[in-house]
Amino acid sequence: MGSILRFRKLSYLAPVKLHTEKKVEQEKKAVDVPNPCFSPEPTKRALAPTVRRSGGKEWRCMDNCCWMIGFLCTTWWLCLFLFNCLPATLPGFQAPESPGVRLKREGITALHPVVMVPGIVTGGLELWEGKPCAEDLFRKRLWGGGFTEIIRRPLCWLEHLSLDNETGLDPPGIRVRAVPGLVAADYFGPGYFVWAVLIENLAKIGYEGKNLYMAAYDWRLSFQNTEIRDQALSRLKSKIELMYVINGYKKVVVVPHSMGVVYFLHFLKWVETPPPVGGGGGSGWCSKHIKAVMNIGPTFLGVPKTVSNLFSGEAKDVAFLRAMDPGVLDSEMLGLQTVEHLLRAGRTWDSIVSLLPKGGETIWGNLDWSPEENHACDLSKRKPLGERNSTDGNAKRSALKEPVKYGRMISFGKAAAELPSSLLPSLDPKVRRGKTTTKKNSTSSCSEVRTEYDEMNREIIGKIAENKAYTARTVLDLLRAVAPKMMKRAEAHFSHGIADNLDDPKYTQHYKYWSNPLETKLPDAPDMEIYCLYGIGIPTERSYVYKQSPSSRCKSIPFRIDTSVNGDRGESCLRGGVSFVDGDESVPVLSAGFMCAKGWRGRTRFNPSGASTYVREYRHKPPASLLEGRGAESGAHVDIMGNVGLIEDVMRVAAGATGLGIGGDRVHSDIVRMSDRINIRL
Amino acid sequence: MPTLRRRKPADSDKPTTSAPSDDARGGGGGTTGRGEEEEEEDYEQDADNSKRKKNNNKRRRKKKAAAAAAAAASADNKHPALPSEEEEDGRKHHRKRSKWSCVDNCCWFVGCVCLTWWVLLFLYNAMPASFPQYVTEAITGPSPDPPGVKLKKEGLKAKHPVVFVPGIVTAGLELWEGHQCAEGLFRKRLWGGTFGEVYKRPLCWTEHMSLDNETGLDPPGIRVRPVSGLVAADYFAPGYFVWAVLIANLARIGYEEKTMYMASYDWRLSFQNTEVRDQTLSRTKSNIELMVATNGGNKAVIIPHSMGVLYFLHFMKWVEAPAPMGGGGGPDWCAKHIKAVINIGGPFLGVPKAVTGLFSAEARDIAVVRALTPGFLDNDIFRLQTLQHIMKMSRTWDSTMSMIPRGGDTIWGDLDWSPEDGYSPSKRGQKNNETDIKNQDGSDSKPSQTAKAHYGRIISFGKEVAEAPSSEIERIDFRDALKGKNVANSTCRDVWTEYHDMGFGGINACAEYKAYTAGSIVDLLRFVAPKMMDRGSCHFSYGIADDLDDPKYNHYKYWSNPLETKLPNAPDMEIFSMYGVGIPTERAYVYRLSPSAECYIPFQIDTSAVGEDKDSCLKDGVYTVDGDETVPALSAGYMCAKGWRGKTRFNPSGIRTYIREYDHSPPANLLEGRGTQSGAHVDIMGNFALIEDVMRVAAGDSGDDLGGDRVYSDIFKWSEKIKLKL
Secondary structure (H helix, E strand, C coil): HHHHHHHHHHHHHHHCCCCCCCHHHHHHHHHHHHCCCCCCCCHHHHHHHHHHHHHHHHHHHHHHHHHHHHHHHHHHHHHHHHHHHHHCCCCHHHCCCHHHHHHHCCCCCCCCCEECCCCCCCEEEEEEEHHHHHHHHEEEEEEECCCHHHCCCCCHHHHHCCCCCCCCCCCCCCCCEECCCHHHHEECCCCEEEEEECCCCCCCCCCCHHHHHEECCCCCCHHHHHHHHHHHHHHHHHHHHHHHHCCCCCEEEEEEHHHHHHHHHHHHHHHHCCCCCCCCCCCHHHHHHEEEEEEEEECCCCHHHHHHHHHCCHHHHHHHHHHHHHHHHHCCCCCCCCCHHHHHHCCCCCHHHHHHHCCCHHHHCCCCCCCCCCCCHHHCCCHHHHHHHHCCHHHHHHHHCCCCCCCCCCECCCCHHHHHHCCCCCCCCCCCCCHHHHCCCHHHHHHCCCCCCCCCCHHHHHHHHHHEECCHHHHHHHHHHHHHHHHHHHHHCCCCCCCCCCCHHCCCCCCHHHCCCCCCCCCCCCEEEEEEEECCEEHHHHEEEECCCCCCCCCCEEEECCCCCCCCCCCCCCCCCCCEEEEECCCCCCCCCHHHHHHHCCCCCCCCCCEEEEEEECCCCCCCCCHHHHCCCCCCCHHHCHHHHHHHHHHHHCCCCCCHHHHCCCCCCCCHHHHHHHCCCC | HHHHHHHHHHHHHHCCCCCCCHHCCCCCCCCCCEEEHHHHHHHHHHHHHHHHHHHHHHHHHHHHHHHHHHHHHHHHCCCCCCCCCHHHHHHHHHHHHHHCCHHHHHHHHHHHHHHHHHHHHHHHHHHCCCHHHHHHHHHHHHHHHCCHHHHHCCCCCCCEEEEECCCCCCEEEEEECCCCCHCEECCCEEEEECHHHHHEEEEEEEEHHCCCCCCCCCCCCCCCEEECCCCCCCCCEEEEEEHHHHHHHHHHHCCCCCHEECCCCCCCCCCEEEEECCCHHHHHHHHHHHHHHHCCCCEEEEEEEEEHHHHHHHHHHHHHHHCCCCCCCCCCHHHHEEEEEEEECCCCCHHHHHHHHHCCCHHHHHHHHHCCCCCCCCCCCCCHHHHHHHHHHHHCCCCHHHHCCCHHHHHHHHCCCCCCCCHHHHHHHCCEEEHHHHHHHHCCCCCCCCCCCCCCEEEEEEHHHHHCCCHHCCCCCCCCCCEEEEEEEEHHHHCCCCCHHHHHHHHHHHHHHCCCCCHHHHHHHHHHHHHHHHHCCCCCCCCCCCCCCCHHHCCCHHHCCCCCCCCCCCCEEEEEEEEECCCHHHHEEEEEEEEEEECCCCCCCCCCCCCCCCCCCECEEEEEEECCCCCCCHHHHHHHHHCCCCCCCCCCCCEEEEEEEEECCCCCCCCCCCCCCCCCCHHHCCCCHHHHHHHHCCCCCCCHHHCCCCCCCCCCHHHHHHCCCC
């Protein structure tokens, strides 16, 4: 604003003020001169030089600016115009045919209704009631879409996305709800597709609103709470029943993605359980209504990333950013405390707890052993599957050379990550929650950001670090120690163990077991098919090396990923304090594939009716050129939704094909061997 | 650029630019009035300037080398009178200047505009959200609390789930499968939203919006489907609310997605076809059942608007009819699931506007446009033929036929009589109550008006016909007239309306019949658009039932006609009719033959027909009565005022009915937008009084709690005049 005022003064006031005779005379003449840029008249020629000189001076500052901007704008518009004028397909550039078009030509048409269950984070959330700071955001998206509000009012935004710390439901006066309909998760941000490609391809063979449904739910809530607050499960049940009827009694194909997989697992149990806890669909409901469950990037057994996320609010990327530019994230001057704020908001979301590794040491390995231990990390040097099997011995030998202890999900210091367990200091496996009662007095100085760390004694923090290494089982104890409130709240909704006796009534009666595949039986639906579709070939976080955070003031999180830790050799799995295994960048192969490859394969105690399972892996191929966008053969956790192979599989099944019809298993990774190594009673 | 010019002389004399702050203070003291600080500033600036000057000189020299020859020549050619004694420096300047001249000035201008725009945008974004409201309040005084806030203070809470049924036109449609020309529009809105595609590819757009001429369903290869969810009709276009205000207010007292449902349907289809193609009725049924079940058994409150009223009437019959034609919900489905139906602006008995829409693709507004610029709409040169295209498209939409006036002459009046006789806009009374009406009934209103409007003649050819007593009109029956064949058919290029099949004979026959009442209108349409009416008559019926127990009324084509169906057996249900009054609403038309009758639509509203006195209801060839600008009060109110009042044969279980009228008062100023007291057909959705009524019912109130009837118009008087067996 100031600059405009100044500009105006410059232009209007100056001539009035400077009025010596000479100046006035000149001024008169100058005023007579029409804009010299356009057509200087011959009679005024003599005056021109001076006029022009001064003119030139003025052109220099403001006008040059204007000129530049104008030039850019004009060019931009021209380009935009040309771009719009372009025919949709460039003559030279042949876009690869989409699977939808190809299958349509094959004569495949829509048959079974399709239900999509989005995962965590990708579903949109909109505001229905808010505090005064969010007044004009009614029914606008807080999550998904433009995210412009984060920049405009970050604290307000964070306040509205947080849930109540005690109940895990809405805080008073705030109602944030899931966006319904296909728009909920077709695009996450503008141009960043999630389900859109799949939807578009399905539409090509005849799908539309009546046989395509997005089961959007509030992904921040625990699964049972989505029913309690929004009746999301009831609505899903009613929608499936409706689609079953109006599409000529055709069973539905369910396509859950990421956390939606466990959500739908919860639904399968919920729907057959009698009310009030369950949906009262009766024991034949699933077998009557569901043809297949096509789990994309399933997080059946949890995701190690969640541990670091809950523990210190960071993941590989955050840690990397911190290593690059230590100041930004922790800058106290700006009152940013980004990570702390995020940690606080994230810890009110119960759903994250559903992603903690399940099955404890049996699945994820103990201090010395892990199912993935001879995993070769340099994925570019991996050999095709058959060859690998023949050189199994070699692989083992190399594994001996480089013993990555994946079982130690969190270890403090590199040494702790690599030492044999016998050399580790004696463990006190349970950090007692009782100790945390000795609260620090100085919490009041911790400003408004209060993560639960503020209530912890330094001593205990030290103790935690002394423990050196945590496995999948003890990690839960660790989290219980550092975030007692969150874990107490969430553990009423989720369980992470393995059932000894599945017929124990507690497993069918309490909903907290329903989303854990190791503590529930699949429904009695022998004709139902279960697919595990996931990408492989991308290093995926599996375990972490931590250190105590250097600044021990109350405001910051006392633990951090130790980014200085690297493996000894070039092809080590340990990079930047994180050990990697094969997976889809978020979910390790083990978590995604184990249930389909072994846990449910055949007739097991987890799958008493013998529903058939299929593993379909898609090897990651990065996009060849920028034109391809996120790639048509990607295996990354979200980008896989645009993978043509996967889309084709989903479409074929939706159009009536069976698992065997699309070729049964399709395995590229070591999932079968890893599963064999896991010693679990089936 | 006068600013620059004026500045120059000062600068030329005093090359050091004076600091702006100096000017700001400037009492006219010139250089003498400066403080020292400014002097210092100036020195700095001087240094700066001189540096820049040097740079500039360097640049200029470089440029000079490159551009000297050409530029000099051209410049001198342009200005041959350039004095030769001019300094070298000046010439350089001049060349530079002249190079700036054309493109650069453009750029400069664009840059300026862009900058200003951005600054404004920035300011707008930085502005606190409550600012506009603050300004409005400063100008107009404190605005009343929106009903949501007010009722929340009263302690109202969400209770009954709410179902919205949007009307014709207001709901969005999106593309699911299209032809080549519509590539890239997948799941984009063709209808609603910005309508950007209408301009970009109009023909492609009309092609995709049309339905199949034979079946009234999708044409091959095209699937256009209704948008689902609340977004389907919250805003029609950006900033043009339909349901958004109501939704926002309901949300204040606790409504959210799980307790609100937008029963969007493809409004182009006939009602039964929405079920056949999309299973929309089944989905609505399932959703209502679900919402009732998940909200603790509280019955749903249904809020249909405009054509949605008829659609929901159809639904109520459908849901209780046995499968396969119906939904199989059993005879007490409505009683179990519906608390109240709040019809907003419901065209129960049809809309006269629909007739002209079908007959000549125009309404009052289009007729006015045509009168103002005769060439524009029919422009042959640009191959526009806009109206013909629109007519061709809209005649494939079966739903428009649901709005043709129903009940024939009994309801809408015959050549000499109409229920609204004696209505004059200036005479509209204050709020009547029922006792008042009864008094009026006794004393017959005098028909001795000087210029009595014959509303019964919905279409008359020529003003004389519209005004003459019926005995003087010579009518030649058109029904058996030979249509003949239009020889010029092939010259009409790609636009094809059914008029092209008609010869002059047929067209003249139509005109010779002179005046059409509601009863004969249907015959007329059947004559001029046989295909469309064939299709439509399978889905809609416009008569009055003599014997409602006749089994033929089980056919779905009668379900949306309130005069041919019984209301469901649900004595606890309430039916509200809420509509605006106080706006002149089209009721009857004066037509003429179109001057050039070759490829055009052969009939036009005769905009030259204007009533004599200013009190007349005839303007621009259109007779208007009281209503909400689209639906006459008669159509919106009759069923609730009389047809269903008490236990009648149309309402055997005695469902209580209420009439709530909202007198239109236009927005006081522009800041109010579309007004909070509007009675117009769509704008009424933002009427605070209506919203409050709706919210109270949704929160559990009954019609009597609201205060029963609320009437401004003569609806009861008019209803009494209609002789209908009840």
